[in-house]
Amino acid sequence: MTAEHQTTARGGSGLMFDAIAERYDFVNRVLSLGMDQSWRRRAVRALELPDNATVLDLATGTGDLAILIARMAPTANVIGIDPSSGMLQVGRTKVEQQHLKDRIDLREGDAQFLDLPDQSVNAVTIAFGIRNVPDRPKALREMARVTKPGGRIAVLELSEPKDGAMGALARFYVRGIVPRVGGTLSGKREYRYLQESIARFPPPEEFAGIMRNSGLTVLQVTPLMFGAAILFVATPEHSTAQG
Ligand SMILES: C[S@@+](CC[C@H](N)C(=O)[O-])C[C@H]1O[C@@H](n2cnc3c(N)ncnc32)[C@H](O)[C@@H]1O
Structure with missing residues (x-):
C-alpha cells in the first residue's frame, strides 16, 4: 500500500477498529446473538469454490471469515486484507493457533486500492466491511477487476429492516441495544x-x-434474519459480457 492509500484507509475507520480489536470477536458474537458465523458460512457456500481456489477476503479484520473459508474449502488459499493493524494482529494469532499460517496470508491494505493483478483470484468476500469503505463503488470495481471470469463476489452486510413487526424489533435492537x-x-x-x-x-x-x-x-440478494443482514452475491460483468 502506498503512503497516500495508507492515509485514506487509516484516516477512515481502520484506526477506530484498532481501538476495539481486542474485544471485537467477543462483542460481535454477543451482538449478533451468535448468528454471525452462520451468516459467514452462507457467504462461503455461495462462492461455489473450485479446488485450489485463491480467495480474497477484504476487511478481514480479526480473520473469522478467512479462517472459515480455509476450513470449509481445505484446498483454498486465502489473502485477507484490512487497514487496521490491531485487528490483523488478533487475526494472525488466531491463524497461528489454528495452524493455518501456510494457507492464510493477512496483509495491511485498503479495499479501494488492491495491490493484485487483474483476474487473479477465484472469489472475493467482504463481511460487515463494505459500509466502512469511503468510496464503495471504487472498492466494488476493484473486486470486479481482480476476480477471474465466472468467479463469485460475496458481500455480507448488516442492515436495518424497514417493514413489519420484526423490522421494528430489529430497529429497536440496532438503535437502542447495540450501542x-x-x-x-x-x-x-x-x-x-x-x-x-x-x-x-x-x-x-x-x-x-x-x-x-x-x-x-448481481446473482442474488438474500435477507438473513428478517433483513438484519443481507447477503449479496455477484460475478464480474466481464464474465457475462458478450464478445
Ligand atoms: C466490522 S469489521 C469486520 C471484520 C470481519 N470481516 C468480520 O467478519 O468480522 C470491519 C472491518 O473493516 C475494516 N475497514 C475499514 N475501512 C476499510 C477499507 N477502506 N478497506 C478494507 N477494510 C476496511 C476495519 O478495519 C474492520 O476491520
Whole structure:
C-alpha cells in the first residue's frame, strides 16, 4: 500500500477498529446473538469454490471469515486484507493457533486500492466491511477487476429492516441495544458508530444497483434474519459480457 492509500484507509475507520480489536470477536458474537458465523458460512457456500481456489477476503479484520473459508474449502488459499493493524494482529494469532499460517496470508491494505493483478483470484468476500469503505463503488470495481471470469463476489452486510413487526424489533435492537451493550462490553464508544453506519447503509435494492453500476452482475440478494443482514452475491460483468 502506498503512503497516500495508507492515509485514506487509516484516516477512515481502520484506526477506530484498532481501538476495539481486542474485544471485537467477543462483542460481535454477543451482538449478533451468535448468528454471525452462520451468516459467514452462507457467504462461503455461495462462492461455489473450485479446488485450489485463491480467495480474497477484504476487511478481514480479526480473520473469522478467512479462517472459515480455509476450513470449509481445505484446498483454498486465502489473502485477507484490512487497514487496521490491531485487528490483523488478533487475526494472525488466531491463524497461528489454528495452524493455518501456510494457507492464510493477512496483509495491511485498503479495499479501494488492491495491490493484485487483474483476474487473479477465484472469489472475493467482504463481511460487515463494505459500509466502512469511503468510496464503495471504487472498492466494488476493484473486486470486479481482480476476480477471474465466472468467479463469485460475496458481500455480507448488516442492515436495518424497514417493514413489519420484526423490522421494528430489529430497529429497536440496532438503535437502542447495540450501542449500549457494545459500549459496555468493549468499554469503548465506537459502537455508536456501528449503529450509525448500519442506519446510513443504503437499502438492499439500492446497494444492488450500486453493485450493477460498478461492473458486477448481481446473482442474488438474500435477507438473513428478517433483513438484519443481507447477503449479496455477484460475478464480474466481464464474465457475462458478450464478445
Ligand atoms: C466490522 S469489521 C469486520 C471484520 C470481519 N470481516 C468480520 O467478519 O468480522 C470491519 C472491518 O473493516 C475494516 N475497514 C475499514 N475501512 C476499510 C477499507 N477502506 N478497506 C478494507 N477494510 C476496511 C476495519 O478495519 C474492520 O476491520
